Amino acid sequence: MKPTVHDIAKIAGVSLATVDRVLNGRPGVRSVTRGKVEEAIASLGYVRDLAAANLAKSRTYSFVFILPANDNSFMIGLTEEVRGAVARSSFERTDIRIVDVPPFDPDALVAALEAVLAEKPAGVAFVAIDAPEVRAAAERLRQAGIPMVTLVSDLPDSSRDHYAGIDNIAAGRTAGSLMGRFLNGPSLGERGATVAVLAGSMLVRDHRERLEGFSTVIAQAYPNVRILPVLEGRDDPVLAETMIAEALRRNADIAGIYSLGAGNRGLIRALQAAHGPSRPLVIAHELTASTRAALADGTIDAVLNQDAGHEVRSAIRVLKAKADGLPVLAAQERIRIDIFLKDNLP
Amino acid sequence: MKPTVHDIAKIAGVSLATVDRVLNGRPGVRSVTRGKVEEAIASLGYVRDLAAANLAKSRTYSFVFILPANDNSFMIGLTEEVRGAVARSSFERTDIRIVDVPPFDPDALVAALEAVLAEKPAGVAFVAIDAPEVRAAAERLRQAGIPMVTLVSDLPDSSRDHYAGIDNIAAGRTAGSLMGRFLNGPSLGERGATVAVLAGSMLVRDHRERLEGFSTVIAQAYPNVRILPVLEGRDDPVLAETMIAEALRRNADIAGIYSLGAGNRGLIRALQAAHGPSRPLVIAHELTASTRAALADGTIDAVLNQDAGHEVRSAIRVLKAKADGLPVLAAQERIRIDIFLKDNLP
DNA sequence: CAAATTTTGATTTACGTACCTCAGAATTTC
DNA sequence: GAAATTCTGAGGTACGTAAATCAAAATTTG
Numbered sequence A, B: 001m002k003p004t005v006h007d008i009a010k011i012a013g014v015s016l017a018t019v020d021r022v023l024n025g026r027p028g029v030r031s032v033t034r035g036k037v038e039e040a041i042a043s044l045g046y047v048r049d050l051a052a053a054n055l056a057k058s059r060t061y062s063f064v065f066i067l068p069a070n071d072n073s074f075m076i077g078l079t080e081e082v083r084g085a086v087a088r089s090s091f092e093r094t095d096i097r098i099v100d101v102p103p104f105d106p107d108a109l110v111a112a113l114e115a116v117l118a119e120k121p122a123g124v125a126f127v128a129i130d131a132p133e134v135r136a137a138a139e140r141l142r143q144a145g146i147p148m149v150t151l152v153s154d155l156p157d158s159s160r161d162h163y164a165g166i167d168n169i170a171a172g173r174t175a176g177s178l179m180g181r182f183l184n185g186p187s188l189g190e191r192g193a194t195v196a197v198l199a200g201s202m203l204v205r206d207h208r209e210r211l212e213g214f215s216t217v218i219a220q221a222y223p224n225v226r227i228l229p230v231l232e233g234r235d236d237p238v239l240a241e242t243m244i245a246e247a248l249r250r251n252a253d254i255a256g257i258y259s260l261g262a263g264n265r266g267l268i269r270a271l272q273a274a275h276g277p278s279r280p281l282v283i284a285h286e287l288t289a290s291t292r293a294a295l296a297d298g299t300i301d302a303v304l305n306q307d308a309g310h311e312v313r314s315a316i317r318v319l320k321a322k323a324d325g326l327p328v329l330a331a332q333e334r335i336r337i338d339i340f341l342k343d344n345l346p
Numbered sequence C: 001c002a003a004a005t006t007t008t009g010a011t012t013t014a015c016g017t018a019c020c021t022c023a024g025a026a027t028t029t030c
Numbered sequence D: 001g002a003a004a005t006t007c008t009g010a011g012g013t014a015c016g017t018a019a020a021t022c023a024a025a026a027t028t029t030g
Helices: A005-012 A016-023 A031-044 A050-057 A073-087 A106-119 A132-143 A168-182 A205-221 A237-250 A265-273 A289-297 A308-324 B005-012 B016-023 B031-044 B050-057 B073-087 B106-119 B132-143 B168-182 B205-221 B237-250 B265-273 B289-297 B308-323
Strands: A061-068 A094-101 A123-126 A148-151 A162-164 A193-199 A225-227 A254-259 A281-285 A302-305 A338-340 B061-068 B094-101 B123-126 B148-151 B162-164 B193-199 B225-227 B254-259 B281-285 B302-305 B338-340
Touching: A005 A016, A005 A031, A016 A031, A050 B050, A061 A073, A061 A106, A061 A308, A073 A094, A073 A308, A094 A106, A094 A308, A106 A123, A106 A132, A123 A308, A132 A148, A148 A308, A162 A308, A168 A205, A168 A254, A168 A281, A168 A302, A168 B168, A193 A205, A193 A237, A205 A225, A237 A254, A237 A265, A254 A265, A265 A281, A265 A289, A281 A289, A289 A302, B005 B016, B005 B031, B016 B031, B061 B073, B061 B106, B061 B308, B073 B094, B073 B308, B094 B106, B094 B308, B106 B123, B106 B132, B123 B308, B132 B148, B148 B308, B162 B308, B168 B205, B168 B254, B168 B281, B168 B302, B193 B205, B193 B237, B205 B225, B237 B254, B237 B265, B254 B265, B265 B281, B265 B289, B281 B289, B289 B302
Parallel strands: A061 A094, A061 A123, A123 A148, A148 A162, A193 A225, A193 A254, A254 A281, A281 A302, B061 B094, B061 B123, B123 B148, B148 B162, B193 B225, B193 B254, B254 B281, B281 B302
Antiparallel strands: A302 A338, B302 B338
């Protein structure tokens, strides 16, 4: 049988109340007695029954998710997944509140974090913006002992406890590697190939990192592939469409396009409107209804994806663990980069 | 506040005992009364608190994992993951027993399943062998009401409740697609290319399905790629090494190798020993220490992987849900095909 | 209509932990 | 050595559900 507090009391020769004081760090126990109790705990290999403890405390984990009110498919999907978690909250002893903030706005994010600080929830998850003021706000939350998880976009070297998202440098490297292989880089010869990159904004860390990984691999492994200056489409379908259309018109020799941001609808429209001699090889991010269709019909060749559902569930698991002071299963919480070709669409 | 059994009793105007009888399907309730109680349950939106119920029942989920005593890295890793789950069992209210059976032996598997039947655990997970007698044994378990999950290898059209593993046809298709792209299939011209396939055994369903997917894509999308007759290496490093070495000697023009089984150590040794003009493109399955090293040093170009840890954890979650009659989150339980290039190794 | 049977209510204990109170013991302080 | 302080023990209640007992009420049966 699993040892209980009663067993500890018996072995240590103290009362239940004393065991309780030791276990929950309450005052009023001499260090000699505390030692005896701790010894008994160790010798029995006692582990507190979390379910029973939570029942006794009638505890619910109150979490806040701060999400940018973006209108691209990925963010909408992410919000949807958080809503799903809200719907399951009664089963999971969670009480999740969603806070919307304007996108790409560090001040708004800081304000939201400050509001959270006052509320003192059991944990916070937020899509980070890489700015010093955000880092400072995070530090204040840490001082207050509120567990924090960054979601999708990280805030490295900050006081956050965990990052629930993909390694964007690795994602960019993977895209570069696929691009080089698919273009048959090693045997391109003197002629080489030209590749365009469409990003949302170079101010966003994810995008910067993806570009960095992509450029590194291309430079190292496929030196005869040229990368055109980055097009910043602000994740706006209309802008992206005109930019890509224009780029294709100017450079008839574009052999590949890497779309590392969101808002691929414009890209797809531009590609389907273009009637070049041979369509370029396209690698994009995030599996949405439009990229899925484009993948199926051959407009896009590969899609790198992060599973928003996994990210949200992982964030919740990690926040719970942090709130309870438990370790996290690193292998379980690693968010993987999915690579989808038309042949392994789920 | 979340409604409790007390609230139901109050609303329905009956006693707690009657509510309990209805909730747990115990006899001794007139259908009129039962109706009133059920109405109250529905109107309150009551959901039983599983943690409290399990505490009251002092319930532990007893599961049995039947695993083939294979000595390849993947199966060893899988067993290791189940051991990890055993180690966590006290936290997770599980009591997991591991049963080893000789590999590729339907009779042994059936015997193990029969033994399980006598023991009546709360659930069983097993690596299936696709044989009628196994299917029959599974049906007997279903009759006995024991939830069943197939692990890694499925038993389609059987009485199993769930399959915790990858879609092997999709995996084969993905491998075929990558092979075709990496060989630059579309522009190979008249000359074409030759590809060798190394499998463990065509008697194993996973391997058959992977080959099927691979062949289909090659035939459809890359008709100028020729697939040599399948080499069956029985997942044995020594046999695989000699077979690949021989194949490379006979066919100097082998441009690609698809290794769809386990036991890649032999393949890697043969590749590193060969000194052809240009090394073939290699796609293999399962990320192990040896395939990881080969990927890093360029001996292997891509590895398709299934995460054993995810499979085991998913199997446990599903067995728990089935034991409690709860629905499973399909999106969470889908086991994905990881594609690893040297650039996205975790 | 009485007896037998079924249905229901009231109450209790239990699961393992948290948290509270109060009294008594041990220790320290003066 | 008495008073003040600090520890400790004993006991209870609570969380939400399960499961049991026993008596009372309602219903069916003969």
